[in-house]
Amino acid sequence: MAETFLITEISKVSKMHPENYVYSYMLEDATSKNGVFINYFDGLIRRQKDIALACNSNIGKKLSYSDIKKFYPSISLEDAKSTWEEHTAKNNIDRKYIDLGLVLLENQITASTFFHDNQKLLVGPSFSHVIANLILKDIDIKMHDITGGHYYRYVDDIIMIGDEKEIESWRSILKETLLEKKLELHDKTKDFVISTNEWLSGEHDFSDNLSRDWGYLIGDIKKFLLLNPEKTDSLESEFKKNGIRIPVLDYSNSIRNKSYIDKFISNYNFKKWFRRKSNSLSIDSILFSAKKCKASLLRVLDEEDALFNSAESAYEKKRRVPKIRYTSGRLLYLLNKEELDVLLSKTIKYPELYLLNAIAKSLISRDVTQIIQMGLNTTQAAAQLLVADGNDVTFDALKLEDSDPAVVEQSLSILGLYKMNFPNTEFGGSFIKLLSGNENDITEMMSSKNDFIKEFACLHGISHPDHLKVLQSGSDEDEDIVLDLLDQIQPSST
Known part of the structure; x- marks a missing residue:
């Protein structure tokens, strides 16, 4: 702050x-x-x-x-x-x-x-x-x-x-x-x-054509949720059945901001094509858009990967990587575990995609050891995808012994906030106790020598916690719910 x-x-x-x-x-x-x-x-x-x-x-x-x-x-x-x-x-x-x-x-x-x-x-x-x-x-x-x-x-x-x-x-x-x-x-x-x-020859590498289908898909989801709020749970359920990890609840909250609603009402009232398109949206049509988007992204990934492999100059290779990163990041939301295996086989050779590949591995195996070792930002980015496939994850305690205990504790706390179940909760320390909502633990921590723990416990109170609900309703109204975070936090490959 x-x-x-x-x-x-x-x-x-x-x-x-x-x-x-x-x-x-x-x-x-x-x-x-x-x-x-x-x-x-x-x-x-x-x-x-x-x-x-x-x-x-x-x-x-x-x-x-x-x-x-x-x-x-x-x-x-x-x-x-x-x-x-x-x-x-x-x-x-x-x-x-x-x-x-x-x-x-x-x-x-x-x-x-x-x-x-x-x-x-x-x-x-x-x-x-x-x-x-x-x-x-x-x-x-x-x-x-x-x-x-x-x-x-x-x-x-x-x-x-x-x-x-x-x-x-x-x-x-x-x-x-x-x-x-x-x-x-x-x-x-x-x-x-x-x-x-x-x-x-690469002047148009950053044209908006690459993100067009993804933009249409997210736009349709937001319009559908605004017009059909009672179908939020049904859409989320269908996404899970089809291996889609797009955070429905995040979008159902992001559409409540005034600027989005004002823009939507203006288009809905004055543009017939917009009103007709919005009214025709259904869960089936959104699933179809997701499949279309997935096919489009896979096609671009295959093309760019092939061009990278055949490129003779450093420049030709360099200009392919942003598209490969972009498509791979969004495909993490759309591919089932078998398809993620195929994605990983293509992207594992790119050092620039190290973080994305680590998240893909965790989605396939449910093992978050590497994610925890990579710190809080990576854990947060992975958690929103992991929770879409279920609540159980695991990690190798021995491999975490050389990691900083504070980083491990805080990373596990992030997973705990998402209601993830994992073994060896003794790694969690005070943060995990806070997540449990146990009255005795909370009361004890209200007198903690750690000022942060003390203040957090006092603000939390002894009522039953619902951290996931808070996480899913606390998104900034202008935040893009995408994995672009990874591009911001990862250092240059060189």
Whole structure:
């Protein structure tokens, strides 16, 4: 909450925003309800359009890809603190906000020292993304000017457009400038240079055709639930019978926000085709749409996988991975266990899909050992899919002995919130006791020396808990209920 508050405050200051040729973790308007960052896919699409425009104006020139080595883990938290103070001071940010940022970074120092035995910027926290952009802000401006505006950055991925000599010179300048910040480019074996003509062969890789069937399916589900709320349980039951893991209750709650209802009523009253289409929706028609969407995604996955396997250049391989990740992520919602086995056989070779593959394995085996080891975000992403197939999961206690006990306890608590049944509940600690709702346990924890446990227990009370209901009704009204979370939390494959 403190991070969200702070990022919202600094988003009011235009010079704290990334430059418009930086496409990752762009700050939302302070009044937005969509979160503190503009959706990551919007950034990718805008970058694609800007590079296409530049390539069409520079036919016959070259385009280079470079990558910063271990970007976040290379930023020292002391440098993060000094960078934060420098940029906030020169932009006249109120001192209380500067101090709050420093507290957040001090907390990172404590956590990084404990978990990683170093004092480097953590990958997960939202504030880390703000700091990372501030660290590179001067470099972004310098490189944009030197390249005549042909510099484009997305997190640690940098593209420049020019002739061969220019690119060689610019790369040297970029390398030297990064070293001043104690950052390194990968060696040239990780880089690749292609012609602008070759890049333009993938100009439309981020067109909306890829998500069209998925968008239609989710739109139909939301319209159906709004018009037929009494059929929510029936739709969920049919989804389970057909191996579909789309969270019906999440969508039944997300349609209650005023903006969605106002838009729906306007379309329903003034567009005959919309009214006719909405009234014709049924559980059978939605199941048909799901099957159609699944077939479409499988076809795209097979095509992209085949193109990846036959690709001769690094660029050809690179441009296939986002589509493979996108289709695989949505297929996790639509495939039964046998089909998931086939999916896994195709995607297991992609290191960029490590998290998705781990979730697929857990759906097939119901073994969540690897998921727990990967931490809270992965456990949360997996839980919404696992619960659709049943409540029983298992894990290997011996394999978890080397994991941090706090991470194990909190990951198990997430599974507990989803009413998952698992063995070895002694791993759970206080959080699992909270989930049980046992009056004696709750009363005891109201006097806990752990302030969080104490406050949570007091707020919880001794009434019977229904955590799953709270989870399913507590979604932000503007949140996309999709696995795009995984793309945000996973580090670069390099």
